[in-house]
Amino acid sequence: MKIVMFYHSLVSDWNHGNAHFLRGVSTELMKRGHAVDIYEPENGWSISNLIATHGSEPVREFRARFPLLRSKSYNIGTLDLNRALDGADLVLVHEWNDPTLVRRIGEHRSKTGGAYHLFFHDTHHRAVTAPQQMCQYDLSHYDGVLAYGDLLRQVYEKRRWAWRAWTWHEAADTNVFCMSRNCHFEGDVVWIGNWGDDERAAELREFLIEPVKSLRLRAKVFGVRYPQHALDMLRDAGISYGG
Structure with a gap:
């Protein structure tokens, strides 16, 4: 076709x-x-x-x-x-x-x-x-x-x-997104997602930022459109930002 x-x-x-x-x-x-x-x-x-x-x-x-x-x-x-x-x-x-x-x-x-x-x-x-x-x-x-x-x-x-x-659910292409044999894990949590226009700010605070802070987890966040106040929240929770 x-x-x-x-x-x-x-x-x-x-x-x-x-x-x-x-x-x-x-x-x-x-x-x-x-x-x-x-x-x-x-x-x-x-x-x-x-x-x-x-x-x-x-x-x-x-x-x-x-x-x-x-x-x-x-x-x-x-x-x-x-x-x-x-x-x-x-x-x-x-x-x-x-x-x-x-x-x-x-x-x-x-x-x-x-x-x-x-x-x-x-x-x-x-x-x-x-x-x-x-x-x-x-x-x-x-x-x-x-x-x-x-x-x-x-x-x-x-x-x-x-x-x-x-x-029609979205899914990952397993030819690209697959576990690397040489992958070395550091930390406890990796979050991949964008901040956007504060549309999911409350959810990120409740389900990511606050739990990481209270449990003292080692976490790193990847994504775009994180404004300064969001970066400050990550830093306060001890979360690294990977861009």
């Missing part, structure tokens, strides 16, 4: 953990003989922040580590959907896309008489926490929604935002 995917970024995982799942799924599809085209917006938020923070080295590292994975950058104003979707059997459109793009792809499918299967892939909590934002997405011409949690699937069904919805 020819599979076309529209995602925020394949290249950058800066505050964009979905990139790892996308890489794993794309790699597996290619291994099974499918043709995979991945489109991402030029100068997207994640890759722009990645380059601004770390330079171009992470991009070169990605290309060296994943030589088979390539994405095509597009400008939404000039994107030719007839060309991009020519011969497609399956199209996946991620939630982190401009609502205009989501609508245009749906209209394209309708005009072509349903030439391909079209699904909206949602891996965020906005359907629960910011439903007014999700109302901007026109999914009337989509076959359904692939939601990363069962609760999210139920929201789509309850609000009738889509014809159908299925649960």
Whole structure:
């Protein structure tokens, strides 16, 4: 099959953990003989922040580590959907896309008489926490929604935002995320996760920072978008920050 995917970024995982799942799924599809085209917006938020923070080295590292994975950058104003979707059997459109793009792809499918299967892939909590934002997405011409949690699937069904919805849990690509034989453990806890916009601050305090402090554990945190007050909280709890 020819599979076309529209995602925020394949290249950058800066505050964009979905990139790892996308890489794993794309790699597996290619291994099974499918043709995979991945489109991402030029100068997207994640890759722009990645380059601004770390330079171009992470991009070169990605290309060296994943030589088979390539994405095509597009400008939404000039994107030719007839060309991009020519011969497609399956199209996946991620939630982190401009609502205009989501609508245009749906209209394209309708005009072509349903030439391909079209699904909206949602891996965020906005359907629960910011439903007014999700109302901007026109999914009337989509076959359904692939939601990363069962609760999210139920929201789509309850609000009738889509014809159908299925649960598609994210998972780690075990070809990449596996235990190293040379791994040397130090400390008690390693936390990998972003701070964000204080949206999970209470949970991080309750389930990570306070337990580590009270139990006097040796811990290290990795992630981005930790403001100074968050770094101060980590330091006060004796938690190292690895960036």
